[in-house]
Amino acid sequence: MPDEKSLHMSPDDFRRHGHAVIDWIADYYARIESFPVLSEVEPGKIRAQLPPEAPNQGEEFSTILKDMEKLLPGITHWQSPNFFAYFPANASGPAILGDLLSSGLGVQGMLWSTSPACTELETHVLDWLVPVLGLPEKFLSTTSGGGVIQDTASSSSLCALLAGRERATNFATNQRGCDGRLVAYTSTQAHSSIEKAVKIAGIGLANLRLIEVDQNFALRADQLARQIEADQRAGLVPCFVTATVGTTSSNAFDPVAQIGPICRQHNIWLHVDAAMSGTAALCPEFRHIHDGLEFADSYCFNPHKWMFTNFDCDCFWVANRKSLIETLSILPEYLRNKATESGAVIDYRDWHIQLGRRFRSLKLWFVIRHYGIQGLQYHIRRHVALAQEFADWVKKDDRFELAAPVPLNLVCFRHRRGDAFNQKLMDRLNRSGALFLTHTKLNGNLTLRFCVGQTHTAARHVQRAWKRIQEETGQLEGEKSDGKSSYGRLPRPG
Amino acid sequence: MPDEKSLHMSPDDFRRHGHAVIDWIADYYARIESFPVLSEVEPGKIRAQLPPEAPNQGEEFSTILKDMEKLLPGITHWQSPNFFAYFPANASGPAILGDLLSSGLGVQGMLWSTSPACTELETHVLDWLVPVLGLPEKFLSTTSGGGVIQDTASSSSLCALLAGRERATNFATNQRGCDGRLVAYTSTQAHSSIEKAVKIAGIGLANLRLIEVDQNFALRADQLARQIEADQRAGLVPCFVTATVGTTSSNAFDPVAQIGPICRQHNIWLHVDAAMSGTAALCPEFRHIHDGLEFADSYCFNPHKWMFTNFDCDCFWVANRKSLIETLSILPEYLRNKATESGAVIDYRDWHIQLGRRFRSLKLWFVIRHYGIQGLQYHIRRHVALAQEFADWVKKDDRFELAAPVPLNLVCFRHRRGDAFNQKLMDRLNRSGALFLTHTKLNGNLTLRFCVGQTHTAARHVQRAWKRIQEETGQLEGEKSDGKSSYGRLPRPG
Numbered sequence: 001m002p003d004e005k006s007l008h009m010s011p012d013d014f015r016r017h018g019h020a021v022i023d024w025i026a027d028y029y030a031r032i033e034s035f036p037v038l039s040e041v042e043p044g045k046i047r048a049q050l051p052p053e054a055p056n057q058g059e060e061f062s063t064i065l066k067d068m069e070k071l072l073p074g075i076t077h078w079q080s081p082n083f084f085a086y087f088p089a090n091a092s093g094p095a096i097l098g099d100l101l102s103s104g105l106g107v108q109g110m111l112w113s114t115s116p117a118c119t120e121l122e123t124h125v126l127d128w129l130v131p132v133l134g135l136p137e138k139f140l141s142t143t144s145g146g147g148v149i150q151d152t153a154s155s156s157s158l159c160a161l162l163a164g165r166e167r168a169t170n171f172a173t174n175q176r177g178c179d180g181r182l183v184a185y186t187s188t189q190a191h192s193s194i195e196k197a198v199k200i201a202g203i204g205l206a207n208l209r210l211i212e213v214d215q216n217f218a219l220r221a222d223q224l225a226r227q228i229e230a231d232q233r234a235g236l237v238p239c240f241v242t243a244t245v246g247t248t249s250s251n252a253f254d255p256v257a258q259i260g261p262i263c264r265q266h267n268i269w270l271h272v273d274a275a276m277s278g279t280a281a282l283c284p285e286f287r288h289i290h291d292g293l294e295f296a297d298s299y300c301f302n303p304h305k306w307m308f309t310n311f312d313c314d315c316f317w318v319a320n321r322k323s324l325i326e327t328l329s330i331l332p333e334y335l336r337n338k339a340t341e342s343g344a345v346i347d348y349r350d351w352h353i354q355l356g357r358r359f360r361s362l363k364l365w366f367v368i369r370h371y372g373i374q375g376l377q378y379h380i381r382r383h384v385a386l387a388q389e390f391a392d393w394v395k396k397d398d399r400f401e402l403a404a405p406v407p408l409n410l411v412c413f414r415h416r417r418g419d420a421f422n423q424k425l426m427d428r429l430n431r432s433g434a435l436f437l438t439h440t441k442l443n444g445n446l447t448l449r450f451c452v453g454q455t456h457t458a459a460r461h462v463q464r465a466w467k468r469i470q471e472e473t474g475q476l477e478g479e480k481s482d483g484k485s486s487y488g489r490l491p492r493p494g
Numbered sequence: 495m496p497d498e499k500s501l502h503m504s505p506d507d508f509r510r511h512g513h514a515v516i517d518w519i520a521d522y523y524a525r526i527e528s529f530p531v532l533s534e535v536e537p538g539k540i541r542a543q544l545p546p547e548a549p550n551q552g553e554e555f556s557t558i559l560k561d562m563e564k565l566l567p568g569i570t571h572w573q574s575p576n577f578f579a580y581f582p583a584n585a586s587g588p589a590i591l592g593d594l595l596s597s598g599l600g601v602q603g604m605l606w607s608t609s610p611a612c613t614e615l616e617t618h619v620l621d622w623l624v625p626v627l628g629l630p631e632k633f634l635s636t637t638s639g640g641g642v643i644q645d646t647a648s649s650s651s652l653c654a655l656l657a658g659r660e661r662a663t664n665f666a667t668n669q670r671g672c673d674g675r676l677v678a679y680t681s682t683q684a685h686s687s688i689e690k691a692v693k694i695a696g697i698g699l700a701n702l703r704l705i706e707v708d709q710n711f712a713l714r715a716d717q718l719a720r721q722i723e724a725d726q727r728a729g730l731v732p733c734f735v736t737a738t739v740g741t742t743s744s745n746a747f748d749p750v751a752q753i754g755p756i757c758r759q760h761n762i763w764l765h766v767d768a769a770m771s772g773t774a775a776l777c778p779e780f781r782h783i784h785d786g787l788e789f790a791d792s793y794c795f796n797p798h799k800w801m802f803t804n805f806d807c808d809c810f811w812v813a814n815r816k817s818l819i820e821t822l823s824i825l826p827e828y829l830r831n832k833a834t835e836s837g838a839v840i841d842y843r844d845w846h847i848q849l850g851r852r853f854r855s856l857k858l859w860f861v862i863r864h865y866g867i868q869g870l871q872y873h874i875r876r877h878v879a880l881a882q883e884f885a886d887w888v889k890k891d892d893r894f895e896l897a898a899p900v901p902l903n904l905v906c907f908r909h910r911r912g913d914a915f916n917q918k919l920m921d922r923l924n925r926s927g928a929l930f931l932t933h934t935k936l937n938g939n940l941t942l943r944f945c946v947g948q949t950h951t952a953a954r955h956v957q958r959a960w961k962r963i964q965e966e967t968g969q970l971e972g973e974k975s976d977g978k979s980s981y982g983r984l985p986r987p988g
Binding site: 006009019021025030041044046050056058059068074077097106113115125132152154158175192199206249304328332344369372375379438439 | 501508512541557589595611615623625667690693833868873935
């Protein structure tokens with residue numbers, strides 16, 4: 001029988017075009033420092049170049065690939081070694097290629113049986129990480145717990161909150177809905193995803209207690225205990241505490257070892273969010289960030305932030321997988337199968353919000369094997385050392401001050417002339433294209449954040465960034481204040 | 495200054511290893527029909543081959559890539575042309591390569607400013623799809639609505655439910671939490687993600703009304719109206735209806751044109767879930783599946799199911815983006831920026847659960863351009879024609895019956911000898927490795943599902959599948975019933 005007409009890419013064409021795409025990416029990394037780190041386009045510019053309607057006829061692949069150049073002015077280059085903004089989202093060769101294999105295989109891992117290797121490699125690699133991060137044994141799949149890859153820490157927080165909500169109400173909330181009495185806790189410095197999660201879960205923002213922090217921006221355990229007891233006296237039901245190991249604003253570390261016993265005493269689910277900083281625990285000298293984790297019911301960190309694994313890859317562990325599974329389990333007839341019913345396998349669909357899931361552990365497996373634990377440690381130590389050096393330069397420059405302790409790779413600092421000056425300085429630096437950093441507010445003051453975590457960031461990039469900061473500061477200090485604000489990224493001067 | 499020691503993959507090594515991975519994938523597709531479609535491994539077999547501990551030292555990339563062979567026995571081959579199970583999750587060359595570029599660029603699209611091209615291409619491509627799918631104009635970003643790429647239809651349903659919940663309570667639920675009075679509606683045949691969403695959202699399963707279906711498994715609008723009115727009389731607050739355009743069990747189509755006016759009358763958010771079948775609307779002759787969509791507040795379909803775009807890619811539109819954004823918006827200080835404050839841009843972080851997001855529109859852009867709309871129509875029509883042909887063969891074989899109408903590419907059928915026989919038949923077929931199909935229950939009867947949607951499925955695969963079904967049926971009919979059950983995929987006979 002003759003083959004039918006097909007418009008699909010043939011294996012030979014895939015080979016040829018695939019090599020071209022690989023080359024494009026290799027070339028992109030070779031020229032990445034030539035682009036302004038923060039995109040300079042005005043809103044709408046990228047769209048305006050694109051045809052208003054979808055093409056009726058197929059196009060040549062080479063034409064499509066060439067159009068990537070049209071997008072480049074609209075790219076903020078997260079993989080640039082001069083990217084010091086937010087928290088990093090770093091990637092690496094082995095991660096990109098592991099992820100490519102996941103796309104190529106195109107399997108679904110919602111059930112063990114829908115691709116056993118997808119489930120088993122994920123469980124295995126997450127078990128690998130337990131001892132090397134100094135996590136408690138109860139997180140191992142071979143004990144009562146286990147790990148799963150989520151897309152983001154936001155999703156992990158939400159799943160943890162739901163499990164805490166159900167445990168506190170004997171799984172009745174799933175059936176009857178929330179009744180307005182559940183209360184959750186975190187610090188004023190916690191990630192915005194906690195706020196989003198309590199809204200989503202039907203608990204309501206009014207029932208999220210933002211506990212005060214100490215002078216280092218870490219949650220005050222005494223305040224937490226006091227608030228929990230007050231809520232209990234008021235007839236409310238405390239169900240969930242998130243402690244942050246490395247806050248987004250200033251990399252503060254909540255005292256998990258103090259928070260843990262309070263949660264245990266009141267039988268409240270304790271989730272620990274170590275989204276960026278968890279990676280540091282690969283190094284024994286930083287492993288103290290996990291002190292107290294034996295009290296945690298769940299924990300997450302993001303290899304897609306600082307562990308060279310491209311987005312999305314958030315590793316989430318629970319101490320008691322039954323609580324999580326009972327919270328999220330569904331089993332319609334069309335998903336029933338013998339392996340599930342045997343109870344001998346993990347079906348990850350019951351470990352997160354989504355049903356479908358891709359083979360995400362491949363990229364993590366590739367990263368761990370390419371670098372080895374020692375290789376990962378080496379690069380994490382380099383990043384921390386570079387940030388510490390940067391902090392030293394800040395300290396030695398009288399015009400600046402550090403705004404928070406620098407435990408790892410994030411430096412919060414500001415010029416002593418106040419918010420308006422710091423805003424202008426940041427805008428000038430980012431408009432220069434030479435580097436990209438972002439800000440936060442600490443004690444009400446606008447503060448610059450300089451985070452060293454990009455895969456290819458080396459000493460020269462940090463040195464150049466500091467030199468640029470000093471130059472722009474000098475120019476800005478020399479400018480007469482003319483009352484006009486230069487706020488805004490646009491228009492670019494000159 | 496000399497470069498520091500680096501363990502990262504050099505651009506040249508990336509090029510070399512990348513070509514090897516592309517070749518591996520091309521070869522995989524060339525040999526994919528040689529593998530049993532459904533993995534035959536026993537639980538634990540894949541893990542047992544892997545070292546118990548993470549490697550301390552890095553390994554050669556060629557060693558890592560070679561280990562992909564160890565995983566293959568644990569792969570259920572979703573991209574095999576002999577995969578007829580569940581709904582498909584099809585992929586294609588242009589999608590895989592577009593996704594590879596997304597991994598390579600490694601940008602975050604949580605805000606417009608964090609990579610304007612990531613946001614603008616997504617908005618643009620989703621606008622492209624509105625006319626070619628026959629969606630109402632109100633879903634265009636240039637009107638009051640707009641589209642966003644979610645990971646899965648589960649997430650879209652959850653976001654739609656949350657927006658409906660908030661609209662029904664004047665956004666008070668986000669603040670105060672659920673109060674037990676909200677009610678949601680869908681049919682008995684809806685996807686399990688609706689049940690999961692009402693649990694997550696704090697509404698509770700007891701407040702989800704599963705409305706009866708007609709003889710074609712489509713929601714009965716009269717029953718919906720009656721139930722809504724009864725709930726209102728009881729002082730409850732109806733907030734959300736999901737209509738399904740192509741149910742998972744049997745590809746039934748809820749009457750959106752009848753459901754819509756009921757929702758409008760009672761001001762209830764109407765979400766339409768067309769996860770797999772939506773793709774068919776690319777063809778004018780199937781566009782009637784979108785009749786009544788002008789009443790919908792939100793709609794989704796999954797290019798990662800049937801439109802040759804590898805997972806994850808669910809397209810979600812809303813008629814009024816303000817409702818969605820107000821429901822999910824958060825703006826911590828560290829994400830503030832001028833572009834956001836100008837109001838001139840879309841920040842997609844407020845359109846879904848997660849904060850971080852990858853550049854997912856690239857793969858969709860590549861697919862649409864590679865095939866063109868006509869090319870996509872051609873392949874969708876082929877799939878539908880093959881399924882219709884299969885249904886004709888079933889109808890002509892007296893031993894079998896169709897269990898539901900076959901509007902598109904899913905055939906629900908069963909042998910007339912009842913559940914035990916059909917279960918045995920399915921188990922034998924799947925154990926043969928020659929094809930993979932799954933089951934559901936319709937009117938309480940075990941029913942086989944045969945879905946034609948894999949990228950490379952051609953006439954010969956469907957013909958061979960039917961031949962195999964007839965052969966195995968003949969053998970099974972000839973076997974003496976010995977009272978022993980042959981249930982279970984394991985052990986494999988022979």
